Each structure stands twice: as C-alpha cells, then as structure tokens.
Amino acid sequence: MLLLRNLIYWFVLCVFSLLWLEVVLISMLIPKGVTWTTTAWAKVLFWMLEHVIGLKYEVIGRENIPHEPAIVCCKHQSGWETLAMLSFFPDLAFVAKRELFRIPIFGWALKWRGTIGIDRKNPKAANAQIISQGKICHQQGMWICIFPEGTRIKPGYRGYYKKGAARMAQQLHMHLVPVALNSGEFWPKDSFFKYPGKVTVVIGTPIHYDAAQTPEELIKLCEQWIENQQIIIQGVGPFAPQNPQTPTPLVQH
Incomplete structure (x- = not known):
C-alpha cells in the first residue's frame, strides 16, 4: 500500500507539473501571477501528501x-515544509541556494516567483544577496522564508544557525517568526518514499528585530526557541531520533 500511494503521488506530481507549467508561463503576464499559480501548485501537492x-x-x-x-x-x-510554508504564509519568498534554479519546472518556478537565490560557496556575496533581494521583497509586501541552518538536517540533530536571517531582520526592520517541525521523521532526505503519520508544526511568537543588539544575539534567541521545541515534538515518526528527549547535537555541513 505504501508503494502504491507513493507511485500515485509521483505520477500525479509529474503529470500535473507538466500541465500546470503552461498556466505558470501565462501567469507571467499578470502582476504577481506567478506567485498565485506556483502557490496553487504547491497547495495541490500539499493536499496530495495529506x-x-x-x-x-x-x-x-x-x-x-x-x-x-x-x-x-x-x-x-x-x-514537506517548502510546500507547507506556502500554505501557511501569504506571498512568501524563499531564500535558497541558486543551484535549485537549474531543476526543471520546480527550479524555474522558484526563480519566477521571486526566490532569493544565494551563492553558498561565497558567504560574503550571499549576505549581500540576502539583503539586496530581501529589500525588494519587503518593498513588495512579501514574507520571506529562510532556513537558518542552510540545508536539510536529519531529525535529532541541528546545524549551525547562520546570521543571514537576523541581519536581514535588523536591516529591514522585520520581525522573525520561528517555526519548529518534525517533518523529517516521515519524509527522509532524498527518499522516494513519504510515510503516513502526523507532522507537528509549532509557530512561535514573533521575535522583534530589536530584541538583541547584534545579529549573533538575535539568531541565538531564534535558535534556542526552535531547538527547545524540537525536543518536545520529535520522536513520533518512523525515522525519529533514538533519544528524542536529549539535546540535539551539532552537525557540520
């Protein structure tokens, strides 16, 4: 049954994405059209996962x-969260590595909807890109979603929280909304299979951009809140950490 469900999901994803691509292309003629059509695409896939x-x-x-x-x-x-965030937050722009833009259809859609593409191999340039492109998104009234650890992290672990989100928050005067979740316990990294269950998402109270004097202090507040929530919600899926109630170890990436 698990195999059949996943085959159906991938089949519909491929067919629907190819058909919907024409709609996305036409929507480029309308202001914010790509934002609407790519969000609709994400919501369809999100519905299928459920x-x-x-x-x-x-x-x-x-x-x-x-x-x-x-x-x-x-x-x-x-x-999972790349689809979920588009369902939970309106007019959302992601911060992502530029390499994703090369992925057919998915990467193109990311670029067309205003994703902030950064060069992870050049941290200095990446910081400048986050601020300059983030300013444009802010002026357009868009939300911005950033994964502060920079990449997907295995359940039960945490990466090093980078300062980009905090630096952008302080320079653009935007608050940080911390989000914790346990999606990796049901959707392992680079796995063909997605597994049934219930993902828990916890949205925290906004952390004001002036809650700390430096970006290091501000991102630390965000990190502490997220990682404390991770310990509470993890340990329920088929790929849960073995010791869910222990502090999450750091991983290099």
Whole structure:
C-alpha cells in the first residue's frame, strides 16, 4: 500500500507539473501571477501528501502569525515544509541556494516567483544577496522564508544557525517568526518514499528585530526557541531520533 500511494503521488506530481507549467508561463503576464499559480501548485501537492500519502499535520500557534509581513525562520528537515510554508504564509519568498534554479519546472518556478537565490560557496556575496533581494521583497509586501541552518538536517540533530536571517531582520526592520517541525521523521532526505503519520508544526511568537543588539544575539534567541521545541515534538515518526528527549547535537555541513 505504501508503494502504491507513493507511485500515485509521483505520477500525479509529474503529470500535473507538466500541465500546470503552461498556466505558470501565462501567469507571467499578470502582476504577481506567478506567485498565485506556483502557490496553487504547491497547495495541490500539499493536499496530495495529506490525502494520498496520508501525511497529515497539526499546527500549533497559528495565532502567533503577525498581520504584517515578517521573516519566517524555519527548521528544515525535508521537502514537506517548502510546500507547507506556502500554505501557511501569504506571498512568501524563499531564500535558497541558486543551484535549485537549474531543476526543471520546480527550479524555474522558484526563480519566477521571486526566490532569493544565494551563492553558498561565497558567504560574503550571499549576505549581500540576502539583503539586496530581501529589500525588494519587503518593498513588495512579501514574507520571506529562510532556513537558518542552510540545508536539510536529519531529525535529532541541528546545524549551525547562520546570521543571514537576523541581519536581514535588523536591516529591514522585520520581525522573525520561528517555526519548529518534525517533518523529517516521515519524509527522509532524498527518499522516494513519504510515510503516513502526523507532522507537528509549532509557530512561535514573533521575535522583534530589536530584541538583541547584534545579529549573533538575535539568531541565538531564534535558535534556542526552535531547538527547545524540537525536543518536545520529535520522536513520533518512523525515522525519529533514538533519544528524542536529549539535546540535539551539532552537525557540520
């Protein structure tokens, strides 16, 4: 049954993406058209994960989402949250590595909807790109989603939280909205299979951009909140860490 569900999911994903590409191309003629059509694409896949794969979810803290655009500082364990964040936050722009733009259809859509592409091999240039492109997104009234660890991290572990989100928050006067989740326990990195279960997402109260004097101090506040929540919510999926209630060790990447 698991194999059949995943085959159906991948088949529909491929066929629907090819057909929807024409809609996305036409939507480029309309202001914010690509944002709407790519969000609709993500919501269809998100619906399929829930109703075909059986990967449901619960969101704790929806009331913490502010009315004004902010920077979503999200834990990154799988591809699930890239779809989920587009369903939870309006007019969202991601910060992502530029290499993703080379992926047919998916990468093109990311670029067309205003994703902030950064060169991870050049940290100095990446910081400049985050600020300059983030300023444009902010002026357009868009939310910005950044994965502060820079890459997907295995459940039960944490990466080094980079200062880009905090630096952008302070320079653009945007609050940080921390998000913890355990999606990697059901969708392992680079896995063909997605597994049924229930992902828990916790949205924290906004951390004001002036809550700390330096970007290092600000991102530390965000990191502490996220990692404390991770210990609480992890340990329920088929790929959960063996010792879910222990502090998460750092990983190099």
